[in-house]
Amino acid sequence: MNHVIAIGKVSEATGVKVPTIRYYEQIGLLPAPPRTEGNRRTYDRKDADRLTFIRHSRELGFEIDQIRTLLSLQDRPDQSCSEADTIAKARLAEVKDKIASLKALEAELERMVEGCSHGRVETCQVIEILADHGKCKHHLHDA
Amino acid sequence: MNHVIAIGKVSEATGVKVPTIRYYEQIGLLPAPPRTEGNRRTYDRKDADRLTFIRHSRELGFEIDQIRTLLSLQDRPDQSCSEADTIAKARLAEVKDKIASLKALEAELERMVEGCSHGRVETCQVIEILADHGKCKHHLHDA
DNA sequence: CCTACATCCTCAAGTCACTAGAGGAGCAAG
DNA sequence: CTTGCTCCTCTAGTGACTTGAGGATGTAGG
Numbered sequence: 001m002n003h004v005i006a007i008g009k010v011s012e013a014t015g016v017k018v019p020t021i022r023y024y025e026q027i028g029l030l031p032a033p034p035r036t037e038g039n040r041r042t043y044d045r046k047d048a049d050r051l052t053f054i055r056h057s058r059e060l061g062f063e064i065d066q067i068r069t070l071l072s073l074q075d076r077p078d079q080s081c082s083e084a085d086t087i088a089k090a091r092l093a094e095v096k097d098k099i100a101s102l103k104a105l106e107a108e109l110e111r112m113v114e115g116c117s118h119g120r121v122e123t124c125q126v127i128e129i130l131a132d133h134g135k136c137k138h139h140l141h142d143a
Numbered sequence: 144m145n146h147v148i149a150i151g152k153v154s155e156a157t158g159v160k161v162p163t164i165r166y167y168e169q170i171g172l173l174p175a176p177p178r179t180e181g182n183r184r185t186y187d188r189k190d191a192d193r194l195t196f197i198r199h200s201r202e203l204g205f206e207i208d209q210i211r212t213l214l215s216l217q218d219r220p221d222q223s224c225s226e227a228d229t230i231a232k233a234r235l236a237e238v239k240d241k242i243a244s245l246k247a248l249e250a251e252l253e254r255m256v257e258g259c260s261h262g263r264v265e266t267c268q269v270i271e272i273l274a275d276h277g278k279c280k281h282h283l284h285d286a
Numbered sequence: 287c288c289t290a291c292a293t294c295c296t297c298a299a300g301t302c303a304c305t306a307g308a309g310g311a312g313c314a315a316g
Numbered sequence: 317c318t319t320g321c322t323c324c325t326c327t328a329g330t331g332a333c334t335t336g337a338g339g340a341t342g343t344a345g346g
Binding site: 005006007018038041079 | 291
């Protein structure tokens with residue numbers, strides 16, 4: 001209720017950097033807060049909660065547009081949560097994919113590093129493997 | 144030696160898209176090839192190899208600047224490969240980190256999705272967990 | 287009251303690694 | 317000769333911010 005928190009304090013409390021908070025306001029993800037006489041933004045607890053929600057969602061890899069949807073769902077608690085469920089499931093699938101391809105990548109990098117004879121480039125597996133894709137067993141889709 | 148391959152063919156052969164090849168030339172990652180009378184780029188086997196090297200490195204998640212270093216190492220085979228080794232090791236560490244944080248993320252998403260009662264938003268774990276970071280056991284660094 | 291200094295403001299431009307589109311020229315086949 | 321493909325340059329857009337310039341405001345100490 002009492003808009004009293006300065007942008008720097010919200011930043012500290014939520015872990016979202018000051019310019020990022022202003023950016024979120026600009027793109028309409030966070031409502032423009034009231035200002036002091038000296039034109040400074042004043043936030044309250046609700047704003048901080050929203051920013052925490054946003055930060056956590058970003059950490060989980062959701063895109064801004066997905067977060068927009070999730071936020072709008074949060075604002076209307078009577079609605080079905082199937083949309084939130086769908087978004088989370090899609091993200092989960094993405095994450096599983098990414099873990100799989102990162103593991104392939106890890107294996108290949110390990111092979112590279114282990115194969116490095118610490119000699120000259122001529123005989124270095126690192127360079128060798130990068131140069132010759134045929135030496136790579138896996139098909140990596142994206143890393 | 145015989146510069147004879149058109150950009151579309153190199154693209155096909157290496158899996159690097161045509162505009163991306165031109166982009167790599169622009170940023171100096173790939174040397175500007177000779178042109179035909181009709182101003183078309185003509186590539187040879189060496190260029191294709193270099194592009195394969197670049198693509199594979201990108202798939203492994205190396206940044207353009209790192210690839211620049213790796214390429215310059217490849218060009219001077221007498222040098223020590225310790226720099227390549229260092230770059231690969233750093234990338235390996237990054238990948239391991241990322242896998243760890245993605246696994247935490249996977250667990251959290253799974254918890255969210257399983258906790259969804261398919262009812263209204265009010266009781267939905269998905270929204271709940273996003274809103275309250277305290278409910279999240281893990282510290283995720285980046286996803 | 288004055289002076290440092292931290293914090294805040296706006297606006298524009300930069301980052302990374304591409305991708306997309308406009309508008310036009312070259313080239314091979316039917 | 318025309319259809320349709322590939323190619324050319326150039327500019328601008330993408331996502332999610334970050335950085336910097338240039339200035340105003342707020343606060344603590346002397």
